[in-house]
Amino acid sequence: MGGKQPNERLTAWFGRSGWSKGELARQVNREARRLGAGHVSTDTSRVRRWLDGEQPREPIPRILSELFSERFGCVVTVEDLGLRCTAPAAASSGVDLPWAGDRTVEMINEFTRSDLMLNRGFLGTSLSVAAGPALLEPLQRWLAPVTAEPAAPATAGRAAQGASGSGGTAGRPVAGPRLTPADLDFLTETTTRFREWDAQCGGGLRRKAVVGQLHEVSELLQEPCDEPTRQRLFAVTAELAQLSGWMSFDVGIQPNAQKYFVLALHAAKEAGDTPLGALVLSDMARQMVHMDRARDALELVHLAQYGSRLSATASTQAMLFAMEARAHARTGDAARCRRALRLAEETFEDAEPDTDPSWISFFCLAELRAEAGRAHLDLAHADRAQLTRALVELERAVELYRGDRVHRRAFALALVAEAEALLLADEPDEAARSAYEAAEVAAGIRSERLDTALFTVARTAVARHGALAEVARLADRVGADSSTMRRAV
Incomplete structure (x- = not known):
């Protein structure tokens, strides 16, 4: 018979979700309204037909992909659900964008405006x-090398476009610089202040301010300016877009984070700043590790390493090796992980902080120790002998983080607690105390990733040793903080 075959993939994901058919239908309808697809009206019988093999029309496959991805904390593609996407996946995700400067500016302007208008970003x-x-x-x-667009017959000088970008001001009248060098210096300094805020407070408290600044800079880029000014504005744009992506990632808004990272990569290319582009790719790799796509993370890191091999400072190269180690650890490849960590150590010894761009200043010795600790902690899931090394590295990171690196120190403390919980399974007091200290340090920080790390330790401790005073104290403290940290961004 030629009837439909049950969709076993969708059925498996649906079964694991714990949702009823009615709950899934309600979520699809809610997300469709948010998308503006008012024609979508799903009920339990429609969900049953999907499970039985019916192929829903767009935007439902995309909605289902997003819902299941959020539910499980990893990327669940339309294909993973056994569905067909009638529109190209890359276009719907906002990744496959034209590499043209003017179009990049337009998309940043539109995206930031939409982000700022929505309550939760x-x-x-x-x-x-x-x-x-x-x-x-x-x-x-x-x-790919940037090539100038073909000269328009009626526009003199269009082919003489600068090598820093494929869009730019070619073909348009170029006025004198409306922005002075002092103005550009101020924009750069403001971006540095935003980075310092993130180090102290996490992504939640300042995310909208950064997005707003990015929107304003994109407005400046739509005005005629000379090529040196345009390049500097694109460099500021790339940094702000990268930071917007990082903060969105930190508070758990993963689709927005990826879109900002992609826009940052485009802006960095227009600025001719390959090392900054490598930083953006490393952030995208970190996001893929977070979403259990370690092999995608490796591809991104290798792309960053190859593209910046002739221009990145030792600090940036060491950071990329450390990120490579993290990805190898997630795939369970201990030998390649150790090799990448060794290269990170050796390269970091050649670092000259005085010559580094400001955006790599976060990668200090404490960060290197923390990355090594995370890598060994991931390897410990297959080899518990790695736990001792992970704990040593993470405790060293906690000692090294300066007072202004509150966010990263709190995260390292949470990882110390996780390592202690695994290493000292029968003695949970140390893990509970470390996690409690992390919660104390994290007071006032808005970070979904940190929230999740603390909850992971607390849940494990409560499940195994809920009667102990230290564990009960931790559960109360983390529960109180989490209700605060999960408020709308």
């Missing part, structure tokens, strides 16, 4: 998180 199913070829193939063009 979440664009819903108008975006999804791309992974696999849909993510990697468009980004390969980051390495």
